[in-house]
Amino acid sequence: MGQEGDAVLTPTTEEDLADIVRGANGPLSVRGGGTRGPLPEGEAVTTTGLTGITLYEPGALTIVARAGTPMEEIEAALASENQRLPFEPMDHRVLLGTTGTPTIGGAVAMNVSGPRRVQAGACRDSLIGVRFVDGTGTIVKNGGRVMKNVTGYDLVKLLAGSRGSLGVLTEVSFKVLPSAATEATLVLDGLDVAGAVKAMAAALSSPFEVNAAAHDPQSGKTSLRIEGLEGSVAYRTDALTKVLTPFGTVTSIAGAGSADLWRAVRDGQAVAGEGDIWRVHTRASAAAQVVADAKATASLLDWGGGLVWLRVPEGLDLRARLGPHGAQAIRVRGTGAGALPPEPPALAALTDGIRDRFDPRGLFKAGLAG
Structure with missing residues (x-):
């Protein structure tokens, strides 16, 4: 077992980690590769020594x-x-x-x-x-x-x-x-959020096996991905284009261009920048209202509208704005309101009971605050 920068405990075996937990006298701040920013206070432990x-x-x-x-x-x-x-x-x-x-x-x-x-x-x-x-x-x-x-x-x-x-x-x-043999992305330009949600719903409910649907309100682009064997992708792309024609002009991106587009969507790059970052889980049918009420500086819809990424001014109480929609807002970066939304009393009692069973001393509760 080693230490990272003489401050972070770095167990190299499962047994080392078990010894650390058994000997802990207070909260443990557990981390992996450190890509999600600062973690709450506590004795720092990293899993980076448990590799392979x-x-x-x-x-x-x-x-x-x-x-x-x-x-x-x-x-x-x-x-x-x-x-x-x-x-x-x-x-x-x-x-x-x-x-x-x-x-x-x-x-x-x-x-x-x-x-x-x-x-x-x-x-x-x-x-x-x-x-x-x-x-x-x-x-x-x-x-x-x-x-x-x-x-x-x-x-x-x-x-x-x-x-x-x-x-x-x-x-x-x-x-x-x-892995898929090939992929293609169909793109609609100029739709507002409500129109994009309808277009994504039409694509996802079609028989053409769309496996990704996203909309970037900043650029007005709505993207829909198809993957599979080359002949199948070509056929399904043509067929889906006909389904989407009522929503506007459809263009196609293939190969590396398609892969780059979805890598950016995957990583939420459209909302990167200064401010607080939130991810909101909602009904796709409510996504347009969520974006409108959030008054965000940047937004991105994924999962056909079921996931909405938002960047807002620092310290903004986003949940107060989104309360009427039943959306679950999780703060990914920023300060102010708790990172996780409050649970209904019955669910909170259940989850607290499970945590007490596995963590009776409350060593890992600090992770829920960050």
Whole structure:
């Protein structure tokens, strides 16, 4: 076990991490690659010493890696076998103006999911197994290393998106999918947000397997992605163009241009800049009103309008503006209101009970405040 800059504890084994947790006398500030900005006060612990792919079976569509493994290492290994993570995890560095290295454990802890979520599901839907150290210092394993072995109480789904509040992830297992042979993006220009939501709904409800739908209000561009075999993509692109013609002129982007466009959407680049950053989960039908009421300096719609990224002036109480829409607003960067929206009393009682079970001393609660 080492220390990073003589300030951050860097366990190199699961047992080292368990010893740190058992010996902790106060809150622990757990971090991965440090791409999401400053974390709350507490004894700093990083998972970057827990690194490496421990199992990769391309034929079984399965990969297992320690939590601190850099995302680029995972993606490179998968690309060598023409495979990929289905959920298209975002890289927060441009959006938040941070440095560091994204890790696979951080993606799981935050349930990070990109544009392909509308078809492939979230990070938790590809996750098939976890190992973690809970607040008592116990090493816990749940799920398996192949899809058929996922049994028992589903801590796999519970850990994804828990923000480290139940324990520190040490190893994660995923099902993976083959990479697409080709991709194309259809673009509509000049739509307002309401019109873009209607166009995205038409595309997503069509039989042409659109796997990403986004709208950038700053540029007025609405983008829709199709992936697959070359002949299939060509046919579906032509057919979808006819569906979209009532909404305006349709242009097409293929290859690297399409990939670059969706990388920018995935990483929320349209809202990068000075101010507070929020992500809002809402009904697609309410997205236009959310954007209007937020009076944001920049916005971006993903998931057909189900996810809205917003950049607003520092300290703005965004939830007060969005209250009537039932939207769930999460502060990704900034100060003021809590990062997470308040839970209804019944749900809060349930989640508090689960956290008390896995973290009876409250070592990991600091992570929920940041």
